[in-house]
Amino acid sequence: QLQLVESGGGSVQPGGSLRLSCTASGFTLDYYNIGWFRQAPGKEREGVSYIASGGDFTRYADSVEGRFTISRDNAKNTVYLQMNSLEPEDTAVYYCAASRAGSSWRLDAAVYDYWGQGTQVTVSS
Numbered sequence: 001q002l003q004l005v006e007s008g009g010g011s012v013q014p015g016g017s018l019r020l021s022c023t024a025s026g027f028t029l030d031y032y033n034i035g036w037f038r039q040a041p042g043k044e045r046e047g048v049s050y051i052a053s054g055g056d057f058t059r060y061a062d063s064v065e066g067r068f069t070i071s072r073d074n075a076k077n078t079v080y081l082q083m084n085s086l087e088p089e090d091t092a093v094y095y096c097a098a099s100r101a102g103s104s105w106r107l108d109a110a111v112y113d114y115w116g117q118g119t120q121v122t123v124s125s
Contacts, residue, residue: 002026002114004096009119012086016123020081022096022116029053029072033104034079035112036070038092038121047107048094049081059105063089086123093118 008020022034033053039045049070050059058070069082079096097112104111 004098004114004116006094006096006116006119009094009121011122011124013125014087014123016086017082017084018086018121020083020094020096020119020121022079022081024077024098024114027114028074029077029079029098030074032098032100032114034070034072035097035099035104035107035109036079036081037095037097037107037109038090039095039118040092043092045095045109046092047109050105050107051079052105053100057105059107061107083121086121088123088125091121091123093120 005023035050036048037045038048048061051070055072067085072079095118096116098114099112101111
């Protein structure tokens with residue numbers, strides 16, 4: 001069974017940090033581009049960050065640029081999202097997704113084939 005599993009979510013105070021992990025089972029992530037998305041209550045799903053299969057290209061939404069860092073360890077079949085200086089506006093369910101589409105850097109959810117179940121991130125004082 002092909003699946004992605006996110007972990008690392010939780011509750012943190014503003015200014016805090018969390019590291020999300022996205023681990024694949026049933027397939028290797030080596031040839032997949034990975035996107036992180038988030039969805040807050042009452043809002044549309046938003047593309048947060050992207051990393052190419054080779055790790056040589058990354059992209060961030062303006063809202064997280066300079067605070068979030070995406071990385072991957074293909075040997076561990078895992079992609080990470082380091083989130084620093086968290087703000088209440090970052091509260092959402094975070095999803096990772098895998099795509100082999102060349103256009104996936106645009107963070108268009110429609111071109112992502114595999115999705116995790118999501119992990120909740122809550123930023124509140």
